[in-house]
Amino acid sequence: MNTSNDYEETSISQENDASITVQKLTETEIKQKKDHLFDVCQEKDWDTFQKFLSDETISKADKKLILSRSYTCPRAPILKGAPIPLIQKIIDSLDDLFFGEIGYSMLVEAVLNSSNELVGKYALNYNTPVSYEVIELIVSIGGADLVKSQILAKKRKRSLLQAYLGRNGECPRIINLLLKVCGLDLLDFQDNDGLGTLDFSNKTQREIMIEYLQGLVSNPRVQNHIESLANASVTRKEVFDWIDNCQFGRVREYLLDEDLSRESKMKCITTYSVRYELPFHKFCERHGPIDIAEQFVELIGTQLFELKDGQGKTCLHCLCNDMFQDGIDYDTRDLKDEDFQRHHDLIEFILSKTGWKLLLEIDNDDNDALFNFMMCLRTDLKCVKLLMRLGGKEILDYQGETGTILHYASYRENIDREVIKYLASVGGQKMMDAKNHIGRKAECDWPTELKEYIDLCTKTLPVLFDDLQCPICFDIMSNVHVITKCCHRFCKNCITQSYEQRGSTCPVCRIEFSSPDDIRKDPLLGKITMFAKEKDDRNVALQSELSEALQREHLLKEQNRALAAKLKRKHSEV
Structure with missing residues:
Protein backbone atom coordinates (compact mmCIF):
# COMPACT_ATOMS: atom_id res chain seq x y z
CA MET A 1 0.00 0.00 0.00
CA ASN A 2 1.40 3.40 -0.99
CA THR A 3 1.96 6.24 1.44
CA SER A 4 0.65 9.75 0.79
CA ASN A 5 4.08 10.81 -0.54
CA ASP A 6 3.86 8.28 -3.33
CA TYR A 7 0.92 10.19 -4.80
CA GLU A 8 2.92 13.39 -5.04
CA GLU A 9 5.02 11.85 -7.81
CA THR A 10 3.43 12.62 -11.17
CA SER A 11 3.04 9.92 -13.75
CA ILE A 12 5.34 9.94 -16.77
CA SER A 13 3.50 11.76 -19.54
CA GLN A 14 2.54 9.60 -22.47
CA GLU A 15 0.68 12.24 -24.49
CA ASN A 16 3.15 11.97 -27.38
CA ASP A 17 3.16 8.17 -27.40
CA ALA A 18 1.40 7.21 -30.62
CA SER A 19 0.70 3.71 -29.25
CA ILE A 20 -1.86 5.07 -26.74
CA THR A 21 -5.41 5.01 -28.08
CA VAL A 22 -8.18 6.87 -26.30
CA GLN A 23 -11.62 5.34 -26.92
CA LYS A 24 -15.02 6.59 -25.84
CA LEU A 25 -16.51 4.22 -23.27
CA THR A 26 -20.00 2.75 -23.67
CA GLU A 27 -22.71 3.14 -21.03
CA THR A 28 -22.12 -0.43 -19.91
CA GLU A 29 -18.37 0.15 -19.53
CA ILE A 30 -18.97 3.37 -17.57
CA LYS A 31 -21.30 1.55 -15.19
CA GLN A 32 -18.80 -1.31 -14.74
CA LYS A 33 -15.96 1.09 -13.93
CA LYS A 34 -18.16 3.07 -11.55
CA ASP A 35 -19.10 -0.14 -9.69
CA HIS A 36 -15.45 -1.21 -9.69
CA LEU A 37 -14.38 2.09 -8.13
CA PHE A 38 -16.97 1.64 -5.40
CA ASP A 39 -15.47 -1.78 -4.53
CA VAL A 40 -11.99 -0.25 -4.63
CA CYS A 41 -13.04 2.37 -2.05
CA GLN A 42 -14.59 -0.25 0.23
CA GLU A 43 -11.28 -2.15 0.18
CA LYS A 44 -9.27 1.09 0.52
CA ASP A 45 -7.17 0.07 -2.47
CA TRP A 46 -5.89 3.55 -3.29
CA ASP A 47 -3.24 2.24 -5.71
CA THR A 48 -5.97 0.98 -8.02
CA PHE A 49 -7.90 4.25 -7.71
CA GLN A 50 -4.73 6.14 -8.59
CA LYS A 51 -4.19 3.96 -11.66
CA PHE A 52 -7.71 4.72 -12.84
CA LEU A 53 -7.14 8.49 -12.53
CA SER A 54 -3.77 8.17 -14.34
CA ASP A 55 -5.06 5.85 -17.10
CA GLU A 56 -4.62 7.86 -20.30
CA THR A 57 -6.58 5.37 -22.39
CA ILE A 58 -9.69 6.79 -20.68
CA SER A 59 -10.65 10.29 -21.78
CA LYS A 60 -10.98 13.13 -19.28
CA ALA A 61 -14.66 13.41 -20.16
CA ASP A 62 -15.30 9.74 -19.36
CA LYS A 63 -13.38 9.95 -16.07
CA LYS A 64 -15.46 12.98 -15.16
CA LEU A 65 -18.64 11.10 -16.06
CA ILE A 66 -17.66 8.00 -14.05
CA LEU A 67 -16.83 10.06 -10.96
CA SER A 68 -19.98 12.19 -11.19
CA ARG A 69 -22.47 9.50 -12.16
CA SER A 70 -22.84 8.57 -8.49
CA TYR A 71 -21.97 10.67 -5.46
CA THR A 72 -20.41 7.55 -3.98
CA CYS A 73 -17.25 7.82 -6.07
CA PRO A 74 -16.11 11.30 -4.95
CA ARG A 75 -17.43 10.86 -1.39
CA ALA A 76 -16.26 7.35 -0.57
CA PRO A 77 -12.50 8.12 -0.69
CA ILE A 78 -13.09 10.93 1.83
CA LEU A 79 -15.07 8.68 4.18
CA LYS A 80 -12.57 5.84 3.89
CA GLY A 81 -9.49 7.99 4.61
CA ALA A 82 -7.89 8.33 1.19
CA PRO A 83 -4.54 10.25 1.07
CA ILE A 84 -4.87 13.99 0.49
CA PRO A 85 -2.95 14.00 -2.87
CA LEU A 86 -5.44 11.42 -4.20
CA ILE A 87 -8.39 13.58 -3.09
CA GLN A 88 -6.72 16.53 -4.81
CA LYS A 89 -6.48 14.52 -8.05
CA ILE A 90 -10.17 13.49 -7.80
CA ILE A 91 -11.13 17.16 -7.49
CA ASP A 92 -8.97 18.00 -10.53
CA SER A 93 -10.67 15.21 -12.53
CA LEU A 94 -14.14 16.50 -11.63
CA ASP A 95 -13.13 19.88 -13.07
CA ASP A 96 -16.07 22.35 -13.11
CA LEU A 97 -18.47 19.77 -11.59
CA PHE A 98 -16.65 20.11 -8.27
CA PHE A 99 -17.98 23.66 -7.85
CA GLY A 100 -21.59 22.50 -7.78
CA GLU A 101 -23.60 19.95 -5.82
CA ILE A 102 -20.91 17.26 -6.04
CA GLY A 103 -18.25 19.42 -4.41
CA TYR A 104 -20.66 20.54 -1.71
CA SER A 105 -21.58 16.92 -0.93
CA MET A 106 -17.86 16.15 -0.55
CA LEU A 107 -17.50 19.08 1.85
CA VAL A 108 -20.56 18.00 3.87
CA GLU A 109 -19.22 14.45 4.22
CA ALA A 110 -15.82 15.76 5.27
CA VAL A 111 -17.18 18.16 7.91
CA LEU A 112 -19.87 15.91 9.41
CA ASN A 113 -17.64 12.85 9.50
CA SER A 114 -14.51 14.42 10.91
CA SER A 115 -12.67 12.67 13.73
CA ASN A 116 -13.96 12.50 17.32
CA GLU A 117 -11.62 15.32 18.26
CA LEU A 118 -13.18 17.52 15.58
CA VAL A 119 -16.91 16.76 15.80
CA GLY A 120 -19.49 15.81 18.41
CA LYS A 121 -20.96 12.37 19.04
CA TYR A 122 -23.27 12.37 16.00
CA ALA A 123 -21.47 11.52 12.78
CA LEU A 124 -23.33 10.50 9.64
CA ASN A 125 -21.47 7.25 9.18
CA TYR A 126 -19.04 5.17 11.19
CA ASN A 127 -16.11 5.16 8.78
CA THR A 128 -12.49 6.27 8.98
CA PRO A 129 -12.59 9.76 10.60
CA VAL A 130 -11.83 12.60 8.19
CA SER A 131 -8.86 14.80 9.04
CA TYR A 132 -8.99 18.58 9.31
CA GLU A 133 -6.51 18.83 6.41
CA VAL A 134 -9.08 17.27 4.03
CA ILE A 135 -11.69 19.85 5.08
CA GLU A 136 -9.15 22.64 4.64
CA LEU A 137 -8.22 21.36 1.15
CA ILE A 138 -11.84 21.27 -0.08
CA VAL A 139 -12.64 24.70 1.38
CA SER A 140 -9.46 26.25 -0.08
CA ILE A 141 -10.39 25.03 -3.58
CA GLY A 142 -14.15 25.59 -3.39
CA GLY A 143 -14.05 28.93 -1.62
CA ALA A 144 -16.92 30.84 -0.02
CA ASP A 145 -19.46 29.98 -2.72
CA LEU A 146 -19.08 26.26 -2.00
CA VAL A 147 -19.40 26.73 1.77
CA LYS A 148 -22.46 28.94 1.38
CA SER A 149 -24.33 26.39 -0.75
CA GLN A 150 -27.53 25.34 0.97
CA ILE A 151 -27.96 21.88 -0.55
CA LEU A 152 -27.59 19.80 2.60
CA ALA A 153 -31.21 20.32 3.63
CA LYS A 154 -33.09 21.12 0.44
CA LYS A 155 -36.44 21.36 2.22
CA ARG A 156 -35.16 23.74 4.90
CA LYS A 157 -32.21 25.36 3.07
CA ARG A 158 -29.91 25.21 6.07
CA SER A 159 -26.26 26.20 5.90
CA LEU A 160 -23.35 23.86 6.51
CA LEU A 161 -22.52 25.73 9.72
CA GLN A 162 -26.08 25.21 10.98
CA ALA A 163 -25.82 21.51 10.17
CA TYR A 164 -22.44 21.20 11.88
CA LEU A 165 -23.65 22.97 15.04
CA GLY A 166 -26.87 20.95 15.00
CA ARG A 167 -24.84 17.73 15.02
CA ASN A 168 -22.99 18.89 18.15
CA GLY A 169 -19.81 19.82 16.30
CA GLU A 170 -17.47 21.69 18.65
CA CYS A 171 -14.12 21.90 16.87
CA PRO A 172 -12.84 25.52 17.01
CA ARG A 173 -10.74 25.01 13.86
CA ILE A 174 -13.73 23.94 11.74
CA ILE A 175 -16.07 26.68 13.06
CA ASN A 176 -13.34 29.32 12.62
CA LEU A 177 -12.53 28.09 9.11
CA LEU A 178 -16.16 28.31 7.94
CA LEU A 179 -16.56 31.79 9.45
CA LYS A 180 -13.23 32.99 8.06
CA VAL A 181 -14.11 31.93 4.51
CA CYS A 182 -17.70 33.24 4.51
CA GLY A 183 -17.50 36.11 6.96
CA LEU A 184 -20.33 37.34 9.16
CA ASP A 185 -22.89 36.53 6.44
CA LEU A 186 -22.83 32.96 7.76
CA LEU A 187 -24.01 34.18 11.18
CA ASP A 188 -26.75 36.29 9.60
CA PHE A 189 -28.09 33.42 7.49
CA GLN A 190 -31.61 32.17 8.23
CA ASP A 191 -33.17 28.95 6.89
CA ASN A 192 -36.66 28.55 5.45
CA ASP A 193 -38.10 28.23 8.98
CA GLY A 194 -36.62 31.60 9.94
CA LEU A 195 -34.01 29.97 12.18
CA GLY A 196 -30.55 31.49 12.41
CA THR A 197 -27.19 30.05 13.38
CA LEU A 198 -27.88 30.92 17.01
CA ASP A 199 -30.88 28.54 17.10
CA PHE A 200 -28.66 25.56 16.32
CA SER A 201 -25.95 26.33 18.88
CA ASN A 202 -25.22 25.26 22.42
CA LYS A 203 -23.24 27.14 25.06
CA THR A 204 -19.83 25.66 24.11
CA GLN A 205 -20.33 26.46 20.42
CA ARG A 206 -21.38 30.02 21.22
CA GLU A 207 -18.22 30.52 23.31
CA ILE A 208 -16.10 29.34 20.34
CA MET A 209 -17.83 31.82 18.00
CA ILE A 210 -17.50 34.66 20.52
CA GLU A 211 -13.75 34.02 20.85
CA TYR A 212 -13.40 34.11 17.05
CA LEU A 213 -15.35 37.38 16.79
CA GLN A 214 -13.29 38.99 19.54
CA GLY A 215 -10.20 38.44 17.37
CA LEU A 216 -11.70 40.51 14.54
CA VAL A 217 -11.53 44.27 14.09
CA SER A 218 -14.21 45.70 16.37
CA ASN A 219 -17.18 47.33 14.63
CA PRO A 220 -20.93 47.64 15.37
CA ARG A 221 -21.80 44.50 13.37
CA VAL A 222 -19.21 42.35 15.18
CA GLN A 223 -20.28 43.71 18.57
CA ASN A 224 -23.96 42.98 17.84
CA HIS A 225 -23.13 39.35 17.09
CA ILE A 226 -21.00 39.04 20.24
CA GLU A 227 -23.85 40.45 22.37
CA SER A 228 -26.43 38.16 20.73
CA LEU A 229 -24.28 35.09 21.35
CA ALA A 230 -23.42 36.09 24.92
CA ASN A 231 -27.01 36.95 25.91
CA ALA A 232 -28.70 34.02 24.21
CA SER A 233 -31.35 32.29 26.32
CA VAL A 234 -32.44 28.69 25.73
CA THR A 235 -32.17 27.73 22.06
CA ARG A 236 -34.20 25.09 20.24
CA LYS A 237 -30.99 23.04 19.88
CA GLU A 238 -30.53 22.90 23.65
CA VAL A 239 -34.15 21.85 24.21
CA PHE A 240 -33.75 19.07 21.65
CA ASP A 241 -30.50 17.93 23.30
CA TRP A 242 -32.15 17.78 26.73
CA ILE A 243 -34.83 15.49 25.33
CA ASP A 244 -32.30 13.43 23.37
CA ASN A 245 -30.21 12.93 26.51
CA CYS A 246 -33.29 12.20 28.71
CA GLN A 247 -32.73 15.30 30.83
CA PHE A 248 -36.47 15.53 31.44
CA GLY A 249 -36.15 17.69 34.55
CA ARG A 250 -34.70 20.52 32.45
CA VAL A 251 -37.43 20.05 29.82
CA ARG A 252 -40.08 20.33 32.56
CA GLU A 253 -38.51 23.54 33.91
CA TYR A 254 -38.35 24.99 30.40
CA LEU A 255 -42.00 24.30 29.61
CA LEU A 256 -43.14 25.74 32.97
CA ASP A 257 -40.91 28.84 32.78
CA GLU A 258 -43.34 31.79 32.74
CA ASP A 259 -40.57 34.23 31.77
CA LEU A 260 -40.36 32.65 28.32
CA SER A 261 -43.05 33.51 25.80
CA ARG A 262 -45.43 30.89 24.43
CA GLU A 263 -44.35 31.86 20.90
CA SER A 264 -40.66 31.12 21.58
CA LYS A 265 -41.55 27.76 23.12
CA MET A 266 -43.80 26.90 20.16
CA LYS A 267 -40.95 27.73 17.80
CA CYS A 268 -38.59 25.39 19.67
CA ILE A 269 -41.06 22.52 19.88
CA THR A 270 -42.48 22.52 16.35
CA THR A 271 -39.27 23.03 14.33
CA TYR A 272 -37.34 20.22 12.68
CA SER A 273 -33.80 19.43 13.76
CA VAL A 274 -31.03 19.09 11.16
CA ARG A 275 -31.97 15.41 11.02
CA TYR A 276 -35.62 16.33 10.29
CA GLU A 277 -36.65 15.10 13.74
CA LEU A 278 -39.24 16.83 15.93
CA PRO A 279 -38.73 17.36 19.69
CA PHE A 280 -41.98 15.64 20.75
CA HIS A 281 -41.22 12.68 18.46
CA LYS A 282 -37.83 12.35 20.15
CA PHE A 283 -39.56 12.69 23.54
CA CYS A 284 -41.81 9.73 22.64
CA GLU A 285 -38.84 7.71 21.42
CA ARG A 286 -37.14 8.34 24.77
CA HIS A 287 -40.37 7.45 26.69
CA GLY A 288 -40.61 10.67 28.65
CA PRO A 289 -42.85 11.21 31.71
CA ILE A 290 -46.60 11.66 31.25
CA ASP A 291 -46.73 14.99 33.09
CA ILE A 292 -44.33 16.51 30.54
CA ALA A 293 -46.38 15.04 27.66
CA GLU A 294 -49.39 16.83 29.15
CA GLN A 295 -47.40 20.09 29.21
CA PHE A 296 -46.58 19.63 25.51
CA VAL A 297 -50.29 19.25 24.73
CA GLU A 298 -51.23 22.22 26.92
CA LEU A 299 -48.72 24.35 25.02
CA ILE A 300 -49.52 23.26 21.45
CA GLY A 301 -52.86 21.45 21.57
CA THR A 302 -53.84 18.09 20.10
CA GLN A 303 -52.55 19.18 16.67
CA LEU A 304 -49.20 18.18 18.14
CA PHE A 305 -50.11 14.56 17.32
CA GLU A 306 -50.75 15.43 13.66
CA LEU A 307 -47.16 16.56 13.07
CA LYS A 308 -44.91 14.28 11.03
CA ASP A 309 -41.12 14.31 10.90
CA GLY A 310 -38.94 14.36 7.78
CA GLN A 311 -39.55 10.64 7.22
CA GLY A 312 -43.30 11.04 7.43
CA LYS A 313 -43.46 9.39 10.86
CA THR A 314 -45.97 10.29 13.56
CA CYS A 315 -45.13 10.39 17.27
CA LEU A 316 -46.52 6.82 17.52
CA HIS A 317 -44.05 5.57 14.89
CA CYS A 318 -41.26 6.93 17.10
CA LEU A 319 -42.79 5.77 20.37
CA CYS A 320 -42.90 2.18 19.09
CA ASN A 321 -39.26 2.17 17.98
CA ASP A 322 -36.96 -0.41 19.59
CA MET A 323 -33.86 1.63 18.72
CA PHE A 324 -33.57 3.41 22.06
CA GLN A 325 -30.85 5.68 23.41
CA ASP A 326 -27.40 5.57 21.75
CA GLY A 327 -28.67 3.23 19.03
CA ILE A 328 -28.82 0.16 21.28
CA ASP A 329 -31.13 -2.55 19.95
CA TYR A 330 -32.72 -3.95 23.11
CA ASP A 331 -33.74 -7.54 23.70
CA THR A 332 -36.79 -8.14 25.89
CA ARG A 333 -34.50 -9.59 28.56
CA ASP A 334 -32.77 -6.20 28.85
CA LEU A 335 -36.03 -4.32 29.44
CA LYS A 336 -37.14 -3.51 32.97
CA ASP A 337 -40.70 -3.21 34.24
CA GLU A 338 -40.52 0.58 34.07
CA ASP A 339 -39.64 0.39 30.34
CA PHE A 340 -42.93 -1.42 29.70
CA GLN A 341 -44.88 0.86 32.03
CA ARG A 342 -43.62 4.12 30.50
CA HIS A 343 -44.35 2.77 27.03
CA HIS A 344 -47.88 1.72 28.04
CA ASP A 345 -48.57 5.06 29.78
CA LEU A 346 -47.58 7.09 26.72
CA ILE A 347 -49.55 4.82 24.37
CA GLU A 348 -52.63 5.19 26.56
CA PHE A 349 -52.15 8.96 26.84
CA ILE A 350 -51.76 9.57 23.11
CA LEU A 351 -54.55 7.21 22.02
CA SER A 352 -56.89 8.72 24.62
CA LYS A 353 -56.35 12.10 22.92
CA THR A 354 -56.48 10.93 19.29
CA GLY A 355 -58.29 7.60 19.06
CA TRP A 356 -56.75 4.40 17.72
CA LYS A 357 -56.86 5.43 14.04
CA LEU A 358 -53.71 7.51 14.46
CA LEU A 359 -51.98 4.11 14.33
CA LEU A 360 -53.07 3.79 10.67
CA GLU A 361 -51.02 6.79 9.52
CA ILE A 362 -48.24 5.69 7.17
CA ASP A 363 -44.68 7.01 6.84
CA ASN A 364 -42.61 7.56 3.69
CA ASP A 365 -41.87 3.81 3.54
CA ASP A 366 -45.62 3.00 3.56
CA ASN A 367 -45.43 1.47 7.05
CA ASP A 368 -48.36 2.28 9.32
CA ALA A 369 -47.70 3.02 12.99
CA LEU A 370 -49.71 -0.10 13.92
CA PHE A 371 -46.93 -2.17 12.34
CA ASN A 372 -44.34 -0.45 14.57
CA PHE A 373 -46.68 -0.87 17.54
CA MET A 374 -46.97 -4.65 17.12
CA MET A 375 -43.27 -5.12 16.28
CA CYS A 376 -42.07 -3.16 19.33
CA LEU A 377 -40.58 -5.30 22.11
CA ARG A 378 -42.29 -3.08 24.69
CA THR A 379 -45.75 -3.75 23.29
CA ASP A 380 -47.09 -6.42 25.63
CA LEU A 381 -50.52 -7.99 26.18
CA LYS A 382 -51.60 -5.03 28.31
CA CYS A 383 -50.96 -2.61 25.41
CA VAL A 384 -52.78 -4.83 22.90
CA LYS A 385 -55.83 -5.16 25.17
CA LEU A 386 -55.90 -1.37 25.51
CA LEU A 387 -55.89 -1.07 21.72
CA MET A 388 -58.70 -3.63 21.39
CA ARG A 389 -60.81 -1.68 23.88
CA LEU A 390 -60.45 1.40 21.67
CA GLY A 391 -60.77 -0.14 18.22
CA GLY A 392 -62.45 -3.52 18.72
CA LYS A 393 -63.82 -5.12 15.55
CA GLU A 394 -62.38 -2.41 13.29
CA ILE A 395 -58.85 -3.39 14.32
CA LEU A 396 -59.58 -7.08 13.81
CA ASP A 397 -60.91 -6.36 10.31
CA TYR A 398 -58.10 -3.96 9.36
CA GLN A 399 -55.62 -5.21 6.77
CA GLY A 400 -52.53 -3.12 6.12
CA GLU A 401 -49.75 -3.31 3.56
CA THR A 402 -48.38 -6.59 4.96
CA GLY A 403 -51.40 -8.20 6.58
CA THR A 404 -53.63 -8.10 9.66
CA ILE A 405 -52.72 -7.18 13.21
CA LEU A 406 -52.09 -10.91 13.79
CA HIS A 407 -49.56 -10.90 10.91
CA TYR A 408 -47.85 -7.88 12.44
CA ALA A 409 -47.58 -9.59 15.83
CA SER A 410 -46.18 -12.70 14.13
CA TYR A 411 -43.39 -10.88 12.25
CA ARG A 412 -41.60 -9.98 15.48
CA GLU A 413 -38.40 -11.94 16.04
CA ASN A 414 -39.19 -12.48 19.72
CA ILE A 415 -42.85 -13.46 19.36
CA ASP A 416 -45.00 -12.64 22.37
CA ARG A 417 -46.99 -15.86 22.70
CA GLU A 418 -49.57 -14.32 25.04
CA VAL A 419 -50.36 -11.63 22.45
CA ILE A 420 -50.72 -14.25 19.70
CA LYS A 421 -53.03 -16.39 21.86
CA TYR A 422 -55.15 -13.37 22.73
CA LEU A 423 -55.49 -12.14 19.12
CA ALA A 424 -56.28 -15.64 17.89
CA SER A 425 -59.01 -16.00 20.51
CA VAL A 426 -60.70 -12.63 19.83
CA GLY A 427 -60.14 -12.67 16.07
CA GLY A 428 -61.42 -16.21 15.59
CA GLN A 429 -61.13 -18.37 12.50
CA LYS A 430 -61.66 -15.43 10.14
CA MET A 431 -58.44 -13.78 11.31
CA MET A 432 -56.62 -17.13 11.39
CA ASP A 433 -57.52 -17.71 7.72
CA ALA A 434 -56.62 -14.15 6.57
CA LYS A 435 -53.67 -13.91 4.17
CA ASN A 436 -51.20 -11.11 3.58
CA HIS A 437 -50.18 -9.59 0.23
CA ILE A 438 -48.09 -12.64 -0.69
CA GLY A 439 -50.74 -15.17 0.32
CA ARG A 440 -49.29 -16.25 3.68
CA LYS A 441 -51.26 -16.81 6.85
CA ALA A 442 -49.94 -15.42 10.13
CA GLU A 443 -49.35 -18.93 11.49
CA CYS A 444 -46.64 -19.49 8.85
CA ASP A 445 -44.31 -17.43 11.08
CA TRP A 446 -45.11 -19.24 14.32
CA PRO A 447 -42.87 -21.82 15.97
CA THR A 448 -44.25 -25.36 15.90
CA GLU A 449 -45.20 -25.54 19.58
CA LEU A 450 -47.16 -22.26 19.37
CA LYS A 451 -49.00 -23.43 16.27
CA GLU A 452 -49.96 -26.72 17.99
CA TYR A 453 -51.19 -24.85 21.05
CA ILE A 454 -53.33 -22.43 19.01
CA ASP A 455 -54.75 -25.32 16.97
CA LEU A 456 -55.72 -27.08 20.18
CA CYS A 457 -57.41 -23.95 21.54
CA THR A 458 -59.21 -22.81 18.39
CA LYS A 459 -59.96 -25.90 16.33
CA THR A 460 -60.81 -28.75 18.77
CA LEU A 461 -63.40 -27.59 21.30
CA PRO A 462 -65.44 -24.89 19.47
CA VAL A 463 -67.21 -27.51 17.34
CA LEU A 464 -68.82 -28.91 20.51
Missing part, protein backbone atom coordinates in the same frame (compact mmCIF):
# COMPACT_ATOMS: atom_id res chain seq x y z
CA PHE A 465 -69.07 -25.73 22.54
CA ASP A 466 -71.01 -23.63 20.00
CA ASP A 467 -74.17 -25.65 20.71
CA LEU A 468 -73.62 -25.75 24.45
CA GLN A 469 -73.05 -22.05 25.06
CA CYS A 470 -75.58 -20.07 27.03
CA PRO A 471 -76.88 -17.20 24.80
CA ILE A 472 -76.72 -14.87 27.81
CA CYS A 473 -73.32 -15.52 29.48
CA PHE A 474 -71.64 -17.26 26.47
CA ASP A 475 -70.16 -19.92 28.76
CA ILE A 476 -70.97 -23.63 28.73
CA MET A 477 -74.44 -23.91 30.24
CA SER A 478 -74.73 -24.87 33.89
CA ASN A 479 -77.94 -26.47 35.28
CA VAL A 480 -79.60 -26.25 31.86
CA HIS A 481 -83.19 -24.93 31.66
CA VAL A 482 -85.34 -24.71 28.53
CA ILE A 483 -88.28 -22.47 27.56
CA THR A 484 -90.88 -24.99 26.43
CA LYS A 485 -92.58 -22.70 23.88
CA CYS A 486 -89.45 -22.05 21.77
CA CYS A 487 -86.96 -24.69 23.05
CA HIS A 488 -84.18 -22.15 23.68
CA ARG A 489 -81.89 -23.24 26.51
CA PHE A 490 -80.01 -21.23 29.13
CA CYS A 491 -78.19 -21.52 32.46
CA LYS A 492 -80.75 -21.54 35.29
CA ASN A 493 -79.25 -18.44 36.91
CA CYS A 494 -79.14 -16.54 33.60
CA ILE A 495 -82.75 -17.17 32.59
CA THR A 496 -83.99 -16.55 36.17
CA GLN A 497 -82.31 -13.11 36.22
CA SER A 498 -83.67 -12.38 32.75
CA TYR A 499 -87.23 -13.25 33.86
CA GLU A 500 -86.94 -11.07 36.97
CA GLN A 501 -85.56 -8.08 35.03
CA ARG A 502 -87.33 -8.29 31.64
CA GLY A 503 -90.41 -10.38 32.30
CA SER A 504 -91.76 -13.40 30.42
CA THR A 505 -89.91 -12.89 27.11
CA CYS A 506 -87.33 -15.23 25.56
CA PRO A 507 -83.93 -13.38 25.40
CA VAL A 508 -83.23 -14.99 21.98
CA CYS A 509 -86.47 -14.91 19.93
CA ARG A 510 -88.60 -12.54 22.07
CA ILE A 511 -91.54 -14.96 22.17
CA GLU A 512 -93.93 -14.42 25.09
CA PHE A 513 -94.59 -17.25 27.54
CA SER A 514 -97.30 -17.30 30.19
CA SER A 515 -95.55 -18.12 33.49
CA PRO A 516 -92.33 -19.34 35.14
CA ASP A 517 -93.74 -22.85 34.76
CA ASP A 518 -92.88 -22.63 31.04
CA ILE A 519 -89.17 -22.71 32.04
CA ARG A 520 -88.17 -26.26 32.84
CA LYS A 521 -85.04 -28.19 33.62
CA ASP A 522 -83.42 -30.14 30.74
CA PRO A 523 -81.75 -33.14 32.42
CA LEU A 524 -80.42 -34.75 29.22
CA LEU A 525 -78.61 -31.67 27.90
CA GLY A 526 -77.54 -30.96 31.45
CA LYS A 527 -75.56 -34.20 31.51
CA ILE A 528 -73.95 -33.35 28.17
CA THR A 529 -72.86 -29.92 29.41
CA MET A 530 -71.40 -31.48 32.54
CA PHE A 531 -69.41 -33.83 30.31
CA ALA A 532 -68.30 -30.88 28.15
CA LYS A 533 -67.13 -28.94 31.21
CA GLU A 534 -65.16 -31.95 32.40
CA LYS A 535 -63.68 -32.28 28.92
CA ASP A 536 -62.82 -28.59 28.93
CA ASP A 537 -61.05 -28.95 32.28
CA ARG A 538 -59.17 -32.00 31.02
CA ASN A 539 -58.28 -30.07 27.87
CA VAL A 540 -56.79 -27.21 29.89
CA ALA A 541 -54.72 -29.72 31.82
CA LEU A 542 -53.75 -31.40 28.53
CA GLN A 543 -52.71 -28.05 27.05
CA SER A 544 -50.52 -27.37 30.08
CA GLU A 545 -48.95 -30.83 29.89
CA LEU A 546 -48.43 -30.45 26.15
CA SER A 547 -46.73 -27.08 26.61
CA GLU A 548 -44.41 -28.49 29.30
CA ALA A 549 -43.62 -31.55 27.15
CA LEU A 550 -42.76 -29.35 24.15
CA GLN A 551 -40.51 -27.20 26.31
CA ARG A 552 -38.75 -30.30 27.66
CA GLU A 553 -38.35 -31.62 24.12
CA HIS A 554 -36.91 -28.32 22.92
CA LEU A 555 -34.45 -28.24 25.84
CA LEU A 556 -33.40 -31.84 25.14
CA LYS A 557 -32.78 -31.05 21.46
CA GLU A 558 -30.63 -28.07 22.42
CA GLN A 559 -28.60 -30.23 24.82
CA ASN A 560 -28.14 -32.93 22.15
CA ARG A 561 -26.98 -30.34 19.61
CA ALA A 562 -24.49 -28.90 22.08
CA LEU A 563 -23.19 -32.41 22.90
CA ALA A 564 -22.85 -33.27 19.21
CA ALA A 565 -20.91 -30.07 18.56
CA LYS A 566 -18.61 -30.80 21.51
CA LEU A 567 -17.92 -34.36 20.27
CA LYS A 568 -17.25 -33.04 16.79
CA ARG A 569 -14.68 -30.55 18.12
CA LYS A 570 -12.94 -33.26 20.15
CA HIS A 571 -12.89 -35.55 17.11
CA SER A 572 -11.32 -32.83 14.94
CA GLU A 573 -8.67 -32.18 17.61
CA VAL A 574 -7.76 -35.89 17.67
